[in-house]
Each structure stands twice: as C-alpha cells, then as structure tokens.
Amino acid sequence: MQEMRIVSVNGCLGYGFEASSLAAGCELDPAMVGADAGSTDPGPFYLGSGQSLVKPPQIRRDLGLALKNARAAKVPLVIGSAGMGGGEPNLQLFKKILLEIARDEGLHFKLATIHSEIPKERVRDAVRAKKIVPMADVPELTEEAVMDSVRIVGQMGTDPFAHALDKGADVVLTGRSCDTAIYAALPIARGFDPGLALHMAKIMECGAQCAIPLAPNDSLLGTIRKDHFLVRPLHKQRICTPDSVAAHTMYEQGNPHILYEPEGDVDMTGADFEQVDEQTVRVSGSRFIPTPRLRIKLEGARLAGFRSFTIAGIRDRTVIANLPIIEETVRAAVKRNLGGVPDSDYKLGFRYYGRDAVLGLLEPERNNIPHEVGAMVEAIGKTQEIADHVLSLARSSLLHCPFPGRKTTAGNLAFPASPSDTSAGAVYEFSVYHLMDVDDQLALFPLELESI
Template sequence: MQEIRVLSATAILGYGFPDASFEAGLAREPHVIAVDAGSSDPGPYYLGAGVSFTDRVAVRRDLERMILAGRRLGVPVVVGSAGGAGAAPHLEWLREIVEEIIAAHGLRLRVALIPADVDKATVREALDEGRITSVPFGPQLTPEDVDASTHVVAQMGAEPFVAALAGGADVVLAGRAYDPAVFAALPLLHGFDAGLALHLGKILECAAIAALPGSGSDCMLGTLRRDHFVVEPLTPERRCTPTSVAAHTLYEKSDPYRLPGPGGELDLSACVFTPEGERGVKVSGSRYVPRPYAVKLEGARLRGHRTVSLAGARDPRFIEALDEIVAAVRARVADNFPDIPAERYELIVRAYGRDACMGTWEPTPVAGHEVGIVIEAVADTQQLADTLCSFARSTMLHLGYPGRLSTAGNLAFPYSPSDFHAGAVYEWSVYHLMAVDAPAALFPVTFVELGSGLGEQ
C-alpha cells in the first residue's frame, strides 16, 4: 500500500459537518473515517462531573452518519476522547449511543473499547517512584491531589488504536487520547512513516480549521504517501494554503519546531509546505524522534459550588471607580460575615469591556462607555455561594462612590431573578506527565460484538 486516505469528519464529534462535504470525502474512498471527540479546553468540570461537553443529539447525528458510511465503504470508524473528557462514564455514554445506532439500523459491528482511566494506586505508586513530573509552570503533584480526584485519565498514544484496528474493529471507541493518534493509527499499522502520520493527524484533528476560511464543522481529507502527505478541504468554498496549514501546525504549541507527544516528538525543522492543486497543500520533511515514553495525566476534583449574577453599568464615574468599588464590596462581604473563614469561599468580579478576558495580563485595560459585570461566588456549599453572591450583588448595586449622581441603583440587570445557580465547580487536580515502560498496558482493548448477541471477548 503506497497511499492511505484519512477522512476527518469534524473538529470534535458533535460539532457537525455538511452532508455534501462528507459525501465528497466518501467519494474519494477513504481507508478510515476518524474524529477526535474531546479536549481539555472546556475546563475541568466535564472530567470531574463525568458528563459530556457536547450535546447528545448532535453527537448521535454525526456518529450515525459516520458509522453508516463506514459500513457502506467497509472501512473502520475511529473515535478518540469519547464524551469530551474520555473517562469511564464518557466512554459508556458514547457506547450507548453506538448501540442505539446499531439497533436503529439492524447492524452487526465489531466494536473495540479502549478505556483511559488510570487507577489512583497506580498514580500514587508512580509518584513514589519519581516517575511523575509537572508540566511547565505547573505545581508538583501530591498524593492528596490524586485522592481528591473524581476521575483520572491518561492520554493514550496511537498504540492501542493500532491494536484495535489490527484486531479487525469496525468501530473504535476510546477514552482520552492524544489528538493525532486516531488519524495516525491506520497508517502506522501499515508501516507508514510516524513523523508524517502524526503530523497529518495534528492537522486533521481540527478538520477544516486549517483551511481558508476555517471551520470546525466541516470535513478535511488527508492523503498520506511514503514521503509526504496532502491535506485538502472538501467544500468548494474552502482551500488550504501553505500559510494556513503551517499556522495550524503551530496551533496550541509553544515551540515551532518541536511538537511533543506520547513516546516522542515531531521535529519540523526541515518541514516544507507547498501548494498542491487548487485547494490542497503538500507537506514533507516531518520527522519523528522517539523519547522516553510518558503519558499526560488529567484529573479533576470538586472545588465547591458557584452562584453567578450578571449586570451592566455605563456611568463613567462608576467605571472609573470600579476597582475601588470591587474592593469595597469584598470588604463589606467579609465584614458582614465574620464567622465564615476566607478559605470557605472565593468572590470573583469580572468586568467585560475592560479586562475580563486577560485580567492582570491585559495590555490595554481601557474601559469603553459601558462594562458588563459578572459577580461570582464559589463556596463549599451552594447555600453559602447563594448568600455571598446575593450580598455582593446588592452591595454593589447601592454602593456609593465619588461623583455618583443617582441613588436608585448602580447596575442594570438583564434577568430576573438576577442570580443563577451554576452548580458544582471542579478544578484541575492532576495535569502531569507520567513515565511508563509499556504504554499499551495502561489501555487494554476489549472487543465487543454488538448487534449479534455474542457478547464480549
């Protein structure tokens, strides 16, 4: 085999794709249909709570089309980071959706399930043995961090996917995974260059975002050959350029030449991007450099409960005095509830229109003619969060400040009631690298015959 074609359906399972674009990809007869289903970008809540950040109806819509297309062409469908965060409840959630699709269409599929959960005892043992290191600028891991986590997962590399495909899986459903792995697995199974395969996966993981205009809800085709690969969008209005593909190669990376991953890194110092036809880009020179194998661990723990109040203000005197007003509100809250220890809660105020996105890093904190204010209380109980948010909101509403003209109220509230329960709050408790000797051992592959009643093997 001198060429493998990989169809990336969408940037994240559930983000959708045009049927015309998908059919154009199927007409190119891909050897595999793959999709990355998750990310840590939405934050720790989804891992901690064990719920998906993508909508179930949208996920089923995408996956149903992919599975039916896979059966039509006789090619596997590969999904990584099931349910967004890739822990056991997310994998089970996605399996249930697949079972619904199978039942609805009378299919019989060999499904490979690859969990990514890591036992806490395994993590503590690695910590004791000095096999866990912090990510840059991250804190050191403690046994207490591990024990407090509701779920701990590890990002699997391509090896478990290769094993699943070698075992004849029609559909592969995996827990938390290194994003390029789902796209690189079939090429690696057939002996293609690891550097090219993983670099192709790095671009395909976000589908048509690497095209112009970019889109996370459109398809992209990758064609891998022995000494290069070509990426091209499947919607006529989009095209890839050397700049757009090179720029996406740098996406979420701090080093333009070294892209680390499980068991090694991509060396892109000799990489070349050239136009291919009207809408494609040819990439060559990507090189894989093996390193001691380490997987990234992710864990989340319950931080407390959140209540939020949204408001707006457009008095220039209020906006000018906002920092002093916020400080006065904090002081008033502490004074009114002296019996509540400070460690039980956190009061956060964000001013949109000034510096809410970047906080103290904002280089130009100049407010406009109005600001949006988010008052947020995070406490160890929902009742306490409600109390503190309500008191902070009412205090800011009526607080006096220099030059104040009206005493009716400082804030405009878009909603009634003004305060909202945001529920449980989770924080990252584990975000570290763990050295391993046998990477596939952490991620056992189970084959299940679904739609046939044969059960598990």
C-alpha cells in the same frame, strides 16, 4: 501500500459538518474514517462531572452520519476522547448513543472500546516511585492531589488504536487520547513514516480548520505516501494553501517547530509546504525522533466548590471609574455580614467586560474609562448554600454601594434578567496535569471487544 487515504469527519464530533463532504470522502476509497470527540479546552468540569460539552442530540446526528458512511464504505470508524473528558462516564454516554444508532439503523460491526481512566492508587504509587514529572508551569504532583481527584485519565498514544484495529475492530471508541493518535496509528502500523503520519494527524484532528474559509465543522482528506502527504478539504468551496496548512501546523504548539507525542518528537524545521492544485497542499520533510522513554500525560479533576453568579450592566462613567473602590467596599461588607463563615470557605470574584475582563491587570487600556461595562460577579463556596449567600450579599452591596462623586440615590447595576442570581452547581479544577513514565500502553488502557 503506496499510499493511504484517511477522512477526518470534523474538528469535534457533535460540532456538525457538511454531510455531502463526508459522503464525498467516503467515495474515495479511504482506509479509515476518524473523529476527535473531546478536549481539555472547555476546562476540567467535563472530566470531573462526567458530562459532555456536546449534547446528546448533537452527538447522535454527527455520530450517526459518520457510522453509516464508514459502514457503507466498509472501513473502520475511529473515535478518540469520547464524551469530551474521556473518563468512564463520558465514554459510556457516547457508547450508549452509538448502540442506540446501531439498533435503530440495523448495523452490525465489531466494536473496540478502550478505557482511559486510571485508578488513583496506581498514580499514587507512581508518585512514590518518582515516575511522574509536571508539565510546564505545573507544581510537583502530591499524593494528596491524586487522592482528592474525582477521576484521572491517561492520554493514550497510537499503540492502543493500532492494537484494536489489528484485532479487526470496525469501530474504535476510546477514552481520553492524543488527537494525533486517532489518525496516525493506522499509517504507522502499516509502515508509513511516523514523522509524516504524526504531522498529517496533527493537521487532520481539527477537520477542515486548515482550509480557507477555516471550518472545524467540515471534513478533510489526508493522503500519506512514502516521502510526503497531501491534505485537501472535501467541500468544493474550500481550499488549502501552504500558508493555511503551515499555520495550522503551529496551532496550539508551544514550540512551532516540534510536535511532542508519547511515541517521540516530530521535528518540523525542515517541513516544506507546496501547492499541488487549487485545493491540495503537499507536505514533506518532517522528521521523527523516537523518545528515550514512553511518557503518558495524566489529567485529573477535583471538586473545588460550588458556583453562583450574576451578570449586570453598568452605564455610568463615574461608577466605572470608581470600581476599584466599590469592589473593596463590597468585599468588606460581604465579609462583615456573612455571620461567621470562614474566609477559606468561599471566594468572591469580579469581572468587568469592556474594561479588563479578559486580560485583567495586563490590559493596556485598563485605565481608559468606557461608557459601558458588563459586570460578572462570581462566588465559589464550600457548599452551594454558601455560594448563594455570598453572591446575594455581594450583589446587593454592589447595587447600592456609595462612592465618591455619586449623584444617584440607587442602582449602580442594570440586570438583564429576573431572578438576577444563578446557582451554577459544582466547580472542578485540574488536580493532575502531569507526565507519567509507562512501560506498556496496552496494559494501561484495557481493550474491550464485542460484536454489535
């Protein structure tokens, strides 16, 4: 093949996209249509709970359009990290919607489902065999952390995708995967340079976010050739520029020059970005460095407790100036009135939006007293009952807490809603965020083929 065209639906399936953009891309004789459908960006809750950040009606709209366009063009539809977290409940939710669409639209195709959930016992054995290393700023993995996890997934690379496509799959639906693997697997399997393929995939996985105006909720066309690739948005009112594409190359990268993938590293220090026409940028010079060992990223989540919170406004500079004293007083009052609940059974947190809620102690303007702040008080307890109890005590104490220079007799807080307190349910935290040595991706990520 002299070139291969690939269409990216958008940055996350369910975020929406211009239907006309996808339709235009599918008229350009692409080899496949791809979409990413998950991430760790929203935190560990969606892996731990098995729920999806993107709601079923959103998934149904985007998936329906993507599936119908890909089937009409007679090219594979490839979807990674289905259902957000990529665990088995996430994957099955997405698959259920896919089958409903196929039934309603009378569509027929070969479906490949690739599972990414990994048994805890297998991960525990890898810990014992010293085949797991931590990511940066992550502690060593313990057997206890593994076994406490609700579920653990592996982030698959290109091999499982390529294997499914080689088996003749018309639709590939996977659990947790590398974003790049969705778009790089087919070009690499067809003999294109892996450095160029992975670099192009890195840009494509966010849809038209590399364009101006940036838009993760729109479609992008990638065209790979022997010594370069091209990217351009599929909406006529968007353009790519060398700056916009180079900037997205560095997006979410700890090292702006190196792209780290299970298959190896992509050295982009020699990458060149060139304007071809008003909408299109040509990229060349990316160099692939094969890895000496195959390593797969693991992600695991465990239950950390249950959350309750309240949000209120403060519009009194004297109250705001005394927040450190008030917070200390409230913490003491909660502990005093909890009636024997151990300190280890709860956590109490305060955020003050308008003062330092985002950066905390790193906020350079923290000591400048604003005229108004929004206070978020959060309790995390061993049970929902404990969390609700702690929050109720904290809210009432904060509302009426005295402080130096106080002139009012009540009401430090203004609540926007009644009831003021919200019981938010389960809280999850990442328990596994490590790399595991692997001999064979195909054995780790089982493939299920069926005719729909």
